[in-house]
Amino acid sequence: MASLTKRLPTNVCGNFFVDSTCINCDTCRQLAPASFVENGEFSSIYHQPGGVRELHQAYQALLACPVGSIGTVVPDKAQRQTAASSxxxxxxxxxxxxxxxxxxxxxxxxxxxxxxxxxxxxxxxxxxxxxxxxxxxxxxxxxxxxxxxxxxxxxxxxxxxxxxxxxxxxxxxxxxxxxxxxxxxxxxxxxxxxxxxxxxxxxxxxxxxxxxxxxxxxxxxxxxxxxxxxxxxxxxxxxxxxxxxxxxxxxxxxxxxxxxxxxxxxxxxxxxxxxxxxxxxxxxxxxxxxxxxxxxxxxxx
Ligand SMILES: [Fe+2]
Missing domain, CATH: 3.60.15.10 (Ribonuclease Z/Hydroxyacylglutathione hydrolase-like)
Known part of the structure; x- marks a missing residue:
């Protein structure tokens, strides 16, 4: 589970973030290219997801992340569940x-x-x-x-x-x-x-x-x-x-x-x-x- 205390400074401000446990495997960037980008040795959020499609993709990335490095400040349980069901x-x-x-x-x-x-x-x-x-x-x-x-x-x-x-x-x-x-x-x-x-x-x-x-x-x-x-x-x-x-x-x-x-x-x-x-x-x-x-x-x- 991602930790706010490990939040990477390369993330733009907002609800979604990547923390320093990221292994830079590219999974999130493949699933949600509108929000995640490679930044040095890690992925980070360059654009906070907005709208149904981007939010869905960002939650898919959060769930698919192999090391649980993606988190949200305020979780949306319904969106997360929809992504899990996908x-x-x-x-x-x-x-x-x-x-x-x-x-x-x-x-x-x-x-x-x-x-x-x-x-x-x-x-x-x-x-x-x-x-x-x-x-x-x-x-x-x-x-x-x-x-x-x-x-x-x-x-x-x-x-x-x-x-x-x-x-x-x-x-x-x-x-x-x-x-x-x-x-x-x-x-x-x-x-x-x-x-x-x-x-x-x-x-x-x-x-x-x-x-x-x-x-x-x-x-x-x-x-x-x-x-x-x-x-x-x-x-x-x-x-x-x-x-x-x-x-x-x-x-x-x-x-x-x-x-x-x-x-x-x-x-x-x-x-x-x-x-x-x-x-x-x-x-x-x-x-x-x-x-x-x-x-x-x-x-x-
Ligand atoms: Fe291999």
């Missing part, structure tokens, strides 16, 4: 963003795919009763797809509750050693009708993407949209292998998709041909392939 947020058709990001995954986004032959959870949100109830109403969770070792969060609890099959790559298995389905090697797997698992080593050795219906690509921390630069960006905070990262990205040119749904970074929806152009562009911008390196350079965790 999770998981439907992005399109059967695709949902869960909210309730977890501090255990540095605030990574997680997603829910509603499917008649069994629902999928892509990475894990905080274990939250509200989400458990909604998932249950929608038929539970059959598969829990873990994009990579960083974003496991409360996957074990969700899997236990729903009897879900956890899927993780062998190279990242240390993060979930008792996973039921361990993916080996770099081959693409048809996991279920409409679902393809594509190993994309680079950010980590065991990073994987999930392609659904040749439309939605869940990328974990392999790749995200950068709203500031107006283009795709590859994992930059940590790179296990630059060479593998580029090879994995190039391999995605084989596929057609319109959505990128990442763990960290922005989601993007583009026509498939434009998405391919953006993929080519991000590869052109990368440095020449080099030997494997480990680096800490940026924001994608």
């Amino acid at each position: 999770f998981p947020v439907q992005l399109e058709a059967e695709i949902f963003y869960n909210g309730y990001n977890s501090g255990k995954s540095f605030g990574a986004n997680s997603y829910f795919i509603c499917h008649p032959e069994g629902n999928w959870l892509v990475d894990s949100p905080r274990y939250q009763r509200r989400l458990v109830d909604v998932f249950e109403q929608k038929g539970g969770v059959k598969y829990l797809f873990l994009t990579h070792e960083d974003d496991v969060a409360d996957a074990g609890r969700y899997a236990k509750y729903f009897g879900a099959t956890r899927i993780i790559h062998r190279a990242d298995l240390a993060a979930m050693p008792d996973a039921e389905w361990v993916v080996e090697g770099r081959g693409v797997l048809k996991a279920a009708p409409g679902f393809r698992i594509i190993p994309v080593p680079g950010h980590t050795a065991g990073s994987m993407a999930l392609l659904y219906k040749d439309r939605y690509l869940f990328t974990g921390d392999h790749m995200a949209w950068d709203r500031g630069a107006g283009g795709l960006r590859l994992a930059t905070r940590y790179v296990w292998s630059e060479e593998a990262l580029q090879r994995s990205t190039a391999s995605l040119l084989t596929y057609s998709f319109e959505w990128i749904l990442p763990g960290h970074g922005d989601r993007i929806h583009l026509p498939a041909p434009r998405m391919k152009d953006e993929l080519r562009r991000v590869l052109e911008r990368r440095p020449a392939r080099s030997s494997e390196r480990r680096a800490a350079q940026g924001q994608v965790g």
Whole structure:
């Protein structure tokens, strides 16, 4: 719970504030860009939310914040309840963003795919009763797809509750050693009708993407949209292998998709041909392939 005594001086005056426990994960800025901005090593309020839409988004950010760093001087219980009821947020058709990001995954986004032959959870949100109830109403969770070792969060609890099959790559298995389905090697797997698992080593050795219906690509921390630069960006905070990262990205040119749904970074929806152009562009911008390196350079965790 946010504390007024830790209120950051970078917040503009008013009801909403961010305190110094903020980890600068970007969740609030994605959910409520009209109110939150990056300011040094933290997020802060640059515009107090006004009107129903901005207030709703600000309360969504408050609830999704993985470390409870967002507070209000005077809480609005009704608005807060409305925002809580909005999770998981439907992005399109059967695709949902869960909210309730977890501090255990540095605030990574997680997603829910509603499917008649069994629902999928892509990475894990905080274990939250509200989400458990909604998932249950929608038929539970059959598969829990873990994009990579960083974003496991409360996957074990969700899997236990729903009897879900956890899927993780062998190279990242240390993060979930008792996973039921361990993916080996770099081959693409048809996991279920409409679902393809594509190993994309680079950010980590065991990073994987999930392609659904040749439309939605869940990328974990392999790749995200950068709203500031107006283009795709590859994992930059940590790179296990630059060479593998580029090879994995190039391999995605084989596929057609319109959505990128990442763990960290922005989601993007583009026509498939434009998405391919953006993929080519991000590869052109990368440095020449080099030997494997480990680096800490940026924001994608
Ligand atoms: Fe990561």
